[in-house]
Amino acid sequence: MSKRYRPGRPVLVDVDFTTAPGTVQAVTGGNGSGKSTLLRVLAGVSRPSSGTRTGDPGVIGYVPDRFPTSTRLSAEAYLAHMGRIKGLSTARSAERATELLTRLDLVGGPKTPIRELSKGNAQKVALAQALLMPPRLLILDEPWSGLDASAHGVLAQIIVDTARSGGAVVFTDHREAITGGLATEVYRIEAGRLSRQALPTRVHDTASEVLLRATRPQAVDLRGLAGTRSLEATGDVVRVRVDRDRCDALLLVALQGGWTVDGVRHNDAAEPPNLLGGVTAGANGVGGSGGVRGVGGVGGVSGVGSGPANPANQIGGQR
Numbered sequence: 001m002s003k004r005y006r007p008g009r010p011v012l013v014d015v016d017f018t019t020a021p022g023t024v025q026a027v028t029g030g031n032g033s034g035k036s037t038l039l040r041v042l043a044g045v046s047r048p049s050s051g052t053r054t055g056d057p058g059v060i061g062y063v064p065d066r067f068p069t070s071t072r073l074s075a076e077a078y079l080a081h082m083g084r085i086k087g088l089s090t091a092r093s094a095e096r097a098t099e100l101l102t103r104l105d106l107v108g109g110p111k112t113p114i115r116e117l118s119k120g121n122a123q124k125v126a127l128a129q130a131l132l133m134p135p136r137l138l139i140l141d142e143p144w145s146g147l148d149a150s151a152h153g154v155l156a157q158i159i160v161d162t163a164r165s166g167g168a169v170v171f172t173d174h175r176e177a178i179t180g181g182l183a184t185e186v187y188r189i190e191a192g193r194l195s196r197q198a199l200p201t202r203v204h205d206t207a208s209e210v211l212l213r214a215t216r217p218q219a220v221d222l223r224g225l226a227g228t229r230s231l232e233a234t235g236d237v238v239r240v241r242v243d244r245d246r247c248d249a250l251l252l253v254a255l256q257g258g259w260t261v262d263g264v265r266h267n268d269a270a271e272p273p274n275l276l277g278g279v280t281a282g283a284n285g286v287g288g289s290g291g292v293r294g295v296g297g298v299g300g301v302s303g304v305g306s307g308p309a310n311p312a313n314q315i316g317g318q319r
């Protein structure tokens with residue numbers, strides 16, 4: 001499909017994109033490259049200028065790049081309204097809204113008009129509306145924008161859980177540690193064209209061991225993260241074995257998700273074991289090597305890389 005807003009060169013040219021159950025697809029590209037445009041077409045809120053959008057993915061949860069923050073409605077009233085549109089009963093909608101806003105830790109209160117909420121808290125309401133009904137296709141346009149570290153971890157968990165339960169997730173983000181840590185496929189838009197990024201060859205036989213200690217009762221569950229080989233809990237300490245090239249991404253998600261790092265050991269033959277004690281740095285303290293990427297993983301998403309047997313949603317066709 002192609003998309004143009006005005007005469008001249010289209011923003012997207014001959015783009016084919018297929019979502020698939022169990023995958024987490026990241027779309028990257030510079031400012032104005034067309035990421036939001038692609039996501040809007042996928043979500044069905046914008047039509048391609050040529051080509052088609054086919055398939056019925058079921059319930060779509062969509063967090064747009066610009067959430068209507070100017071509304072006088074409170075988070076509670078807005079979510080009740082969105083729940084009704086999605087066919088939920090008033091009671092179920094209220095229950096689900098409370099559950100989600102509590103999980104995302106909305107500060108400011110559900111009764112505060114959305115226009116009085118901070119950017120990050122308004123973003124939490126945007127996420128909650130997308131999750132009122134468990135989505136089969138979750139489309140997230142720069143969803144981390146404005147979120148605090150704790151909500152980062154919750155969102156990472158939501159993405160992993162959605163894919164693990166057979167949903168498809170598509171998101172945009174600029175940070176390699178995030179796309180590499182969560183995405184099972186990475187795409188880039190450049191000059192209107194979409195291309196799938198080659199992932200670095202994985203080093204399958206090297207693993208890292210990470211010792212983590214929970215700092216809050218509902219620390220993020222790390223089992224679904226790609227590259228996690230095993231997870232053993234002893235008291236409040238968890239020992240995670242993770243693919244060496246996924247270690248930075250795991251540390252990033254863990255630190256943002258309510259864990260402190262007690263130690264890291266890389267088992268590379270080329271690199272002597274290195275046990276770091278008591279590392280409790282913030283998220284900025286890890287991810288130095290960046291660009292950690294890979295496909296698949298133990299206990300994580302399924303159906304990755306084999307092509308969609310059952311396309312959830314597909315856009316394509318010639319201009």
Ligand SMILES: Nc1ncnc2c1ncn2[C@@H]1O[C@H](COP(=O)(O)OP(=O)(O)OP(=O)(O)O)[C@@H](O)[C@H]1O
Nearest residue numbers: 005006011029030031032033034035036037038065
């Ligand atoms: N409704 C619209 N009408 C006209 N032009 C538009 C419209 N929406 C987007 N554009 C233009 O299309 C191009 C792609 O915009 P889009 O928002 O899809 O990019 P993006 O990659 O998401 O950018 P960013 O990273 O800055 O969010 C831009 O040049 C933008 O100005």
